[in-house]
Amino acid sequence: MVIVETVLALRKIVGRARIENKKVALVATMGNLHEGHIALIDVAKQHADFVVATIFVNPIQFGPSEDLEKYPRTPDADQAKLKEAGCDLLFLPDVAEMYPEGFEAQPIVSVPRVSEGLCGAARPGHFNGMATIVNKMFNVVQPDIAVFGEKDYQQLAVIRSMVRNLNIPIEIFGAPTVRAPDGLALSSRNGYLNDQERAAAPILYQCLKDVALSLQRGSLDVEQLLDEQCKRITSSGFQLEYLEIRNAHDLSLTSETSGNLVILVAARLGKTRLIDNVVVSAGEL
Structure with missing residues (x-):
């Protein structure tokens, strides 16, 4: 597994995979990986030849009272799990790489209707931030497919609506929720x-x-x-x-x-x- 930290380095490697006629999959995460995330890698491998995972804790999808600073970060363990799962490329950008002109200059993606109510009501602005970073990752990687977990059902619905309505040429796969033996959804x-x-x-x-x-x-x-x-x-x-x-x-x-x-x-x-x-x-x- 290759690890890169810049958009330029990622595009060079993905470009070589495309020259080899490989189908590219994206699994976008915020790290602190568990079996549910690895299941996404497994689904990606079933449908593509080259799997790109991203780990980026996205500041603009956290509310002012939420746990951005306390969000668990386990980079060494995450890398080991992805390598074992057969991930080909890990993109590990920092905030400056993803928001080079700062948050104030960043265009925001808003997906109406499907983002309203439910978690959209409980976490104002969350889905705008999530849709924005997913759209950026789509533009950076330009995958053929992308895999997201069904546990975050509204998130998956927002992404599917964004892809449909912005005519993004990416096929979205939903992976079933992975649960602990007692039924608790892994998170x-x-x-x-x-x-x-x-x-x-x-x-x-x-x-x-x-x-x-x-x-x-x-x-x-x-x-x-x-x-x-x-x-x-x-x-x-x-x-x-x-x-x-x-x-x-x-x-x-x-x-x-x-x-x-x-x-x-x-x-x-x-x-x-x-x-x-x-x-x-x-x-x-």
């Missing part, structure tokens, strides 16, 4: 949980599964269904931000209780914000 932020919080955390996934099962069985009283699970979550020590059912394709609000739906949740446990989702084909049991 870099799980490391913030203390032992008691970690033991309680899987309740979120249990609630999602129960909602999904009820929808599959044809439940029509969605309001009562969600209310019961909201009470279950809060009584377990969480500060609930949202528990919602949306259209799985575009995250639009829906009153339908059949078809392809996604159940999404965000809640704080202590100081840690957890998100999760389950996609369900309702009314099919």
Whole structure:
């Protein structure tokens, strides 16, 4: 695995891969890698010949009260995991490389509709910052495909909408959520949980599964269904931000209780914000 820190060096190496007619994949991360990230590399390798991973903790997607400085950084371990996974090239830029004229001069990418509500309401400006850096990475690497995790479902939906509406010639793949044996979705932020919080955390996934099962069985009283699970979550020590059912394709609000739906949740446990989702084909049991 080759490691580069500049756009120029990256483009030279990717250019050589293209001369060899290799299909290029991108896996963009913020580091502190776990099995979920490595699963993205595995998907990329299935669909491309040359895999580029990026590690960049992007300042403009963090709010003023969020954990930019405390965000876990594990560069040595990350590099070892990527090398073992068969990544071909790791791009490790610093802030000056990605924002050479500063944040004030940086054009911002805003993706309407799909970025609104859910985490977009809880974290104002987050998706603008995320879409901007992903678009920059797309322009830097110019991959044929890019792989993102389905755990961050709204993020994936925002990226897909951006690619469609800006006519970006990249195929987007979603990789299934990787979970711990007790069901907790793997996340870099799980490391913030203390032992008691970690033991309680899987309740979120249990609630999602129960909602999904009820929808599959044809439940029509969605309001009562969600209310019961909201009470279950809060009584377990969480500060609930949202528990919602949306259209799985575009995250639009829906009153339908059949078809392809996604159940999404965000809640704080202590100081840690957890998100999760389950996609369900309702009314099919």
